[in-house]
């Protein structure tokens with residue numbers, strides 16, 4: 001009897017191993033494929049020329065494959081959206097966890113969490129139809145589809161995650177720490193900024209990372225609202241053509257195994273390296289701030 | 298009694314929403330004396346203690362009737378500044394609760410809150426407070442290490458030093474030794490003995506010997522009521538009421 005039991009166990013182990021191996025293998029194949037299809041472009045265009053070239057004219061004769069404007073567009077949108085979403089998300093989290101009444105918190109929190117599930121195409125649509133005309137009118141600019149609009153929409157995607165997870169982190173700071181601070185004659189605000197926030201910084205940084213990672217590779221929104229111009233932007237109201245938007249827009253018309261096709265895959269490699277670095281740094285930060293246990297005995 | 302009156306609780310009633318946790322408590326506390334609050338679990342000792350620095354304000358739905366006068370002023374008067382009240386009435390909690398910061402920062406916290414900016418002055422006060430908390434010799438070489446690395450007893454003395462740093466008049470202690478071993482407990486009891494010279498001390502304890510050793514006055518609480526209060530010697534050797542005697546001698550149902 002125990003023999004068959006053991007066999008069953010062994011079989012299950014093997015089955016799980018196969019499933020795990022299959023997903024790892026698939027991911028590896030995708031990465032390999034990405035590099036195999038991207039690298040040939042560097043026979044035509046030098047590595048630095050590709051990264052720092054100012055002109056992206058993939059279909060003209062002769063073609064230019066410089067993705068510097070695309071990189072700058074991506075970076076600008078990511079950074080500006082972070083500048084909007086991090087303070088907004090964290091501050092609303094503090095408000096909900098520490099200042100708002102319990103009833104308000106119970107009502108608002110689920111609504112914010114619901115916002116996290118808005119499909120990106122809906123957000124893109126909103127940016128196109130509602131935000132763009134407003135921007136165009138208020139700032140008197142040529143087009144409302146620009147870096148600022150895209151950053152705003154991406155921030156819109158990250159804020160719910162940042163807010164909701166940060167709120168959990170802040171809310172879970174042990175009451176006895178807050179009491180210790182208040183008992184020393186600190187005000188509520190001093191307690192929030194000097195005790196509660198530092199004690200929840202690990203959770204907040206994780207929240208920021210998860211929130212931003214939703215925005216960082218986002219394609220649909222930037223494709224719809226960034227404006228699409230492959231120029232190095234000079235102001236936040238200039239249109240831009242971020243890396244993922246470029247791939248999505250052009251892959252359909254690029255001839256198979258042509259230079260354009262290879263170049264788009266090379267853009268994929270750059271994007272891959274960017275997200276890889278982001279995740280690496282993010283991981284480092286969230287480990288660095290990991291709190292070493294509650295103040296127990 | 299020739300001592301100076303510091304705190305007077307007058308007909309204090311306390312409610313957690315519908316639940317009445319304290320019934321008509323009238324009790325005086327004197328300067329440079331330690332008063333022990335004893336009584337079975339759930340009788341309202343902590344609730345009463347937390348009324349004295351308005352820590353209960355943090356709980357929603359509470360209600361207070363009657364008054365508590367500190368230096369003759371009712372701390373439940375709407376005009377009172379709760380933040381500065383808490384600066385004058387320090388508190389040490391049952392479970393040591395150091396901030397997840399360095400030892401130095403823990404003690405310096407209250408000083409910075411008070412607006413002291415001079416680095417030398419802060420360092421001086423930190424040393425003074427840690428000495429007063431009987432912890433200086435053990436930590437003087439690792440002030441910049443995290444406070445969470447200290448033992449439980451050291452953490453509790455750090456919390457005492459931290460409370461002393463802001464220079465309060467009154468020190469409230471809620472079972473400060475309940476999580477500590479006998480040696481750490483003894484250290485803290487000696488400390489209380491010294492601190493009495495400069496502070497008004499109110500200590501909640503479940504340990505009868507501790508109450509007898511550390512306090513001048515003992516107040517016995519039972520089911521939210523103050524049953525008996527008086528000189529510690531008298532309460533322990535010759536209590537007026539049967540309930541008190543039963544509790545003290547451990548013959549309690």
Ligand SMILES: Nc1ncnc2c1ncn2[C@@H]1O[C@H](COP(=O)(O)OP(=O)(O)OP(=O)(O)O)[C@@H](O)[C@H]1O
Pocket residue numbers: 313316318336337338339340341342343344345356
């Ligand atoms: N936050 C609260 N909300 C509602 N009821 C509470 C709250 N805190 C305490 N109580 C109730 O008030 C009563 C007195 O509690 P308190 O904590 O003051 O007792 P205690 O004498 O300190 O007990 P212990 O010795 O176990 O610490 C108890 O019946 C308790 O259940």
Ligand SMILES: [Mg+2]
Pocket residue numbers: 342343344471
């Ligand atoms: Mg208690």
